[in-house]
Amino acid sequence: DTAVSQTPKYLVTQMGNDKSIKCEQNLGHDTMYWYKQDSKKFLKIMFSYNNKELIINETVPNRFSPKSPDKAHLNLHINSLELGDSAVYFCASSQGQGSNGYTFGSGTRLTVV
Amino acid sequence: GEDVEQSLFLSVREGDSSVINCTYTDSSSTYLYWYKQEPGAGLQLLTYIFSNMDMKQDQRLTVLLNKKDKHLSLRIADTQTGDSAIYFCAESMGYNAGNMLTFGGGTRLMVKP
Numbered sequence: 001d002t003a004v005s006q007t008p009k010y011l012v013t014q015m016g017n018d019k020s021i022k023c024e025q026n027l028g029h030d031t032m033y034w035y036k037q038d039s040k041k042f043l044k045i046m047f048s049y050n051n052k053e054l055i056i057n058e059t060v061p062n063r064f065s066p067k068s069p070d071k072a073h074l075n076l077h078i079n080s081l082e083l084g085d086s087a088v089y090f091c092a093s094s095q096g097q098g099s100n101g102y103t104f105g106s107g108t109r110l111t112v113v
Numbered sequence: 114g115e116d117v118e119q120s121l122f123l124s125v126r127e128g129d130s131s132v133i134n135c136t137y138t139d140s141s142s143t144y145l146y147w148y149k150q151e152p153g154a155g156l157q158l159l160t161y162i163f164s165n166m167d168m169k170q171d172q173r174l175t176v177l178l179n180k181k182d183k184h185l186s187l188r189i190a191d192t193q194t195g196d197s198a199i200y201f202c203a204e205s206m207g208y209n210a211g212n213m214l215t216f217g218g219g220t221r222l223m224v225k226p
Contacts, residue, residue, distance in 0.1 A: 031212055041150075041199060043216040056213055090155060094212055102146070102214060106155040 003027050006091050006105040013081055014113055021076045021108045023091030029103070030095055031055075032074035034066060037088040037107070046089075049074050081112045117204055119217035126225050131189040133220045135202035138183060142204035145178065146214065147187045150199045159187070159200075189222075197224045 004025045013019050025032060033056075034046040048056035052068040063079045078085060091105040116138045125131045137145070143164050148156040162169045162176045162185070169176045175188040185202055199221050203214040 033213065035214075041219045043156075043201065043219075045213045045215070048213050092156075102158065104148075104156040 003103050004091055004093055004105040006089075006108050008108060009106065010109050010111075012111045012113065015081055015083060017081050018077070018079045019081060019110070020078070021089055021091075021110070023074050023076070023105060025072055025091075025093040025103070027093055027103060028072075028095070029093035030071060031093060032068065032071070033092045033094070033102075034074065034076050035090040035092060035104075037090060039087070043090070047074075047076075078110075081110075083112050086110055086112045117202060117215050117217040119200075119202060119220045121218070122221050122223070124223045124225065125192050127192060127194055129192055131187075131192045131196070131222055131224075133187045133189075133200050133202075133222065135185040135187075135217050136183055137185065137202070137204045137215075137217075139204060139206065139215075140180070140183065141207065143207050144205040145176075145185050146203045146205070147174075147176065148201045148203060148216075150201065150219070152198075156201065192222075192224050194224045194226055197222055 006023045031050045033048050037043045045058050046060045047066045049068045051071050065077045068074045088107045088109050090107045092102050094102045119135045146161040147159045149159050150156050160171050160174050162178050173190045177186045199219040201219045202217045
């Protein structure tokens, strides 16, 4: 069973389109995150949700809107896609810190053409 | 990650030890982590250390933490070709920051046969 699953794994789309990436975790964790990894492999937090409530929004454009229908799901919707949005997006979840801390999904590679 | 720094590349021969270094700036970090990312894959938690520890050993992995210098290192003994990957250190900013991780830029480890 996959602990943190993201869909789709690959997404190729044209500029200006709207797209969504879905994430689900079956670990019973309270907190979920979206991280963005750029072409130079830098990883940066975008959003953090705890029990469906937004707790971190790290200067992400308004075109990015996370939605958490329940604590096991955190979806990412992106409006009016731009070339600079091309990256790998990782979903993660955590319950506290340490070895029970962070589990990452396998990533969604978004390419905007 | 502007607050967490790592050297970009490390090349070693199979069987040698690898030492990957990381410096961080936030002295209030509670946990520090090492993640491994293989090509096209997500992030795999390798090990972590609590901030009140100096050293942690886990099979071939040894983590050293120097809190005074804010320096973290990962030593991989008897490095194998399967260890070739990007290694990220990360610090946890604690519950008040949503338990989010701040990552270093990653060190690309190349193991030559």
